Amino acid sequence: MKTLFDKIWDAHVVTTVQDGPTQLYIDRHLCHEVTSPQAFAGLRNRGLSVYRPEQTTLTADHNIPTMGQDQPIRDQISRFQVDTLAKNARDYKLTYYGLNNPKNGIVHVIGPENGYTQPGMTIVCGDSHTSTHGAFGAIAFGIGTSEVEMVLASQCILQTRPKTMRINFEGKLNEHVSAKDMALYMIAQLTTGGATGYFVEYAGEAVRNLTMEERMTLCNLSIEMGARGGLVAPDETTFNYIRGREFAPKGERWEEAMAYWQTLHSDEGAAFDKEVTFDVSQIKPMITYGTNPGMGMPIDGTIPTLDEIDEAGQISFEKSLRYMGFEPGEKLEGKQIDYVFLGSCTNGRIEDFRVFAGYVKGRKKADNVTAWLVPGSWQVRKQIEAEGLDRILEEAGFALRQPGCSACLAMNDDKVPAGKYAVSTSNRNFEGRQGPGARTILAGPLVAAAAAVNGRITQP
Amino acid sequence: MEKFQTITSTYVPLPIENVDTDQIIPARFLKATTRDGFGDNLFADWRYDKEGNPKTDFVLNDPTYSGEVLVAGKNFGSGSSREHAAWAIGGYGFRVVVSSFFADIFRNNALNNGILPVVVSEAFLRGLFNAVKADPKSSVTVNLEEQTITNNATGENEQFEINSYKKECLLKGLDDIDFLLSNRDKIEAYEQRRPYAY
Numbered sequence: 041m042k043t044l045f046d047k048i049w050d051a052h053v054v055t056t057v058q059d060g061p062t063q064l065y066i067d068r069h070l071c072h073e074v075t076s077p078q079a080f081a082g083l084r085n086r087g088l089s090v091y092r093p094e095q096t097t098l099t100a101d102h103n104i105p106t107m108g109q110d111q112p113i114r115d116q117i118s119r120f121q122v123d124t125l126a127k128n129a130r131d132y133k134l135t136y137y138g139l140n141n142p143k144n145g146i147v148h149v150i151g152p153e154n155g156y157t158q159p160g161m162t163i164v165c166g167d168s169h170t171s172t173h174g175a176f177g178a179i180a181f182g183i184g185t186s187e188v189e190m191v192l193a194s195q196c197i198l199q200t201r202p203k204t205m206r207i208n209f210e211g212k213l214n215e216h217v218s219a220k221d222m223a224l225y226m227i228a229q230l231t232t233g234g235a236t237g238y239f240v241e242y243a244g245e246a247v248r249n250l251t252m253e254e255r256m257t258l259c260n261l262s263i264e265m266g267a268r269g270g271l272v273a274p275d276e277t278t279f280n281y282i283r284g285r286e287f288a289p290k291g292e293r294w295e296e297a298m299a300y301w302q303t304l305h306s307d308e309g310a311a312f313d314k315e316v317t318f319d320v321s322q323i324k325p326m327i328t329y330g331t332n333p334g335m336g337m338p339i340d341g342t343i344p345t346l347d348e349i350d351e352a353g354q355i356s357f358e359k360s361l362r363y364m365g366f367e368p369g370e371k372l373e374g375k376q377i378d379y380v381f382l383g384s385c386t387n388g389r390i391e392d393f394r395v396f397a398g399y400v401k402g403r404k405k406a407d408n409v410t411a412w413l414v415p416g417s418w419q420v421r422k423q424i425e426a427e428g429l430d431r432i433l434e435e436a437g438f439a440l441r442q443p444g445c446s447a448c449l450a451m452n453d454d455k456v457p458a459g460k461y462a463v464s465t466s467n468r469n470f471e472g473r474q475g476p477g478a479r480t481i482l483a484g485p486l487v488a489a490a491a492a493v494n495g496r497i498t499q500p
Numbered sequence: 501m502e503k504f505q506t507i508t509s510t511y512v513p514l515p516i517e518n519v520d521t522d523q524i525i526p527a528r529f530l531k532a533t534t535r536d537g538f539g540d541n542l543f544a545d546w547r548y549d550k551e552g553n554p555k556t557d558f559v560l561n562d563p564t565y566s567g568e569v570l571v572a573g574k575n576f577g578s579g580s581s582r583e584h585a586a587w588a589i590g591g592y593g594f595r596v597v598v599s600s601f602f603a604d605i606f607r608n609n610a611l612n613n614g615i616l617p618v619v620v621s622e623a624f625l626r627g628l629f630n631a632v633k634a635d636p637k638s639s640v641t642v643n644l645e646e647q648t649i650t651n652n653a654t655g656e657n658e659q660f661e662i663n664s665y666k667k668e669c670l671l672k673g674l675d676d677i678d679f680l681l682s683n684r685d686k687i688e689a690y691e692q693r694r695p696y697a698y
Contacts, residue, residue, distance in 0.1 A: 054686050058664075058665075061666075074531075074582075118531055183605070183608075184581055190677055190680055194680040198665075232518055236578075266575070266578060266603055332578070458550075468580075470522040471522070472526050476545055
């Protein structure tokens with residue numbers, strides 16, 4: 041009896057080093073401009089070629105502007121980094137979706153939307169949110185640049201086998217509660233390091249009822265509790281999503297794939313190293329109040345007081361609240377905010393824009409709010425336009441930007457100024473994440489829409 | 501990669517938990533295309549003010565503390581997979597990071613750059629923070645061969661875990677690519693036998 045994780049892992053073992061790591065075969069490798077240049081430089085130094093070039097795909101997303109992408113990038117260092125990616129693609133004959141390519145977008149958005157991400161695969165990328173692809177029943181995880189070089193050179197990686205954890209979400213979600221709220225609730229319960237060393241399988245009625253995009257949001261945030269990755273067993277929802285997409289198997293190959301994919305689930309009675317169950321009826325729309333994603337609470341909640349924090353964590357807790365400008369025991373509902381960011385690999389897909397547009401329709405953006413709406417890819421943006429959501433957003437005082445990681449990590453000009461509060465649909469509220477001194481409050485797209493319209497933190 | 505030898509050194513205490521890689525090296529410094537120069541921006545936002553002047557209350561700017569060993573609170577290196585965090589720590593001159601808990605990706609990145617992450621018990625970690633508070637010249641000895649770490653102020657000693665493959669790599673200064681390339685035949689054999697080819 042095997043877990044889903046065991047089945048996929050075992051199917052990719054090339055060899056195991058005695059008292060050491062497993063040499064794992066990688067089916068798909070995604071690269072972006074920020075974490076790959078040193079890996080390609082390493083290949084050049086060693087005089088190596090890319091071992092399986094057809095299994096690596098490149099896109100530019102982290103370090104690009106979200107306006108004027110048809111113009112050369114103004115920041116010279118950023119331009120050089122993106123040009124380096126393009127050169128590496130040419131030199132090693134790799135598929136590259138550069139700026140203005142209709143398939144360009146955030147690496148974890150374009151993989152799924154093009155049917156490149158499939159059940160049973162091993163997928164890596166030099167980016168911790170690679171866990172997103174786990175939504176399809178794949179072992180997908182983030183790697184460092186030395187490991188990017190390993191994959192380029194050998195299509196393999198050395199990894200210690202993680203432990204397995206199953207997280208069951210039982211019951212039906214309350215109104216206005218999204219996959220983002222499920223994730224923030226889970227991380228608040230388990231803490232930011234609570235799943236370190238584990239690979240998580242998400243299961244239970246509430247997970248089965250999620251759409252593919254919602255599953256991606258949930259799996260995306262696995263790393264924020266330290267997990268190597270998170271996955272969901274593929275089912276009809278998965279197959280219906282993949283069918284017909286550009287890189288999905290077709291015809292006879294589809295039948296073969298389906299026969300294999302349908303075996304990809306944890307066997308009944310398979311043992312997990314740890315199992316946790318949440319009753320989703322307990323989950324309300326969430327926000328964060330601190331500087332890691334585990335510092336979350338319901339919108340109407342209160343920040344813990346110092347005596348609720350264990351002694352070793354008190355210095356960090358106080359430092360965190362000082363940075364945020366909040367007090368222990370404070371309520372945040374009604375608090376004025378300055379920025380709203382809708383986007384990122386966590387919440388930058390079409391369903392997120394539908395939710396946001398649905399709320400702001402017939403309403404107006406608050407004057408005190410600067411809003412950045414950044415689609416996760418050109419395909420998402422095209423879909424927004426096809427559905428007329430852009431007009432709804434415009435009428436409510438919002439403008440769409442061009443795709444990229446944008447204010448999620450603020451490598452480009454989309455930086456929240458020091459001391460300002462941003463309600464963000466992204467994944468990290470770390471100090472300085474959205475710009476030096478920026479104060480991030482993580483939330484789902486609906487809560488972000490309510491904040492954008494009301495100018496303060498409110499119930500949606 | 502430089503071979504890892506036994507280190508006896510004073511250490512720099514950072515008793516903060518959940519130090520994420522965005523703190524170790526903020527994203528705006530990730531625009532480089534080489535591995536060099538990241539040490540100058542290690543902990544940049546804690547170390548320098550907006551004008552780039554050193555903040556006197558941050559430990560790296562306090563001449564009382566120095567050494568090749570960084571001792572940090574629980575869950576060090578969480579967040580982003582950026583290997584730049586390991587390059588910054590190595591570039592600054594640290595060869596060892598001690599904590600009671602490390603995030604997975606950071607730990608791998610450190611090992612791949614010849615930096616040894618040493619996991620110790622909470623009690624041992626507290627002992628190190630206390631010793632260096634009492635005397636900033638307190639030292640630790642990290643012996644990789646024996647897999648031991650010693651608090652030289654108290655004589656307290658602990659074993660730490662590392663798999664024997666990685667231990668060999670560090671001791672001999674080898675990296676994983678050499679190993680993987682030597683396994684080409686096994687990779688090709690796998691590609692022939694795999695249960696499903698994408």
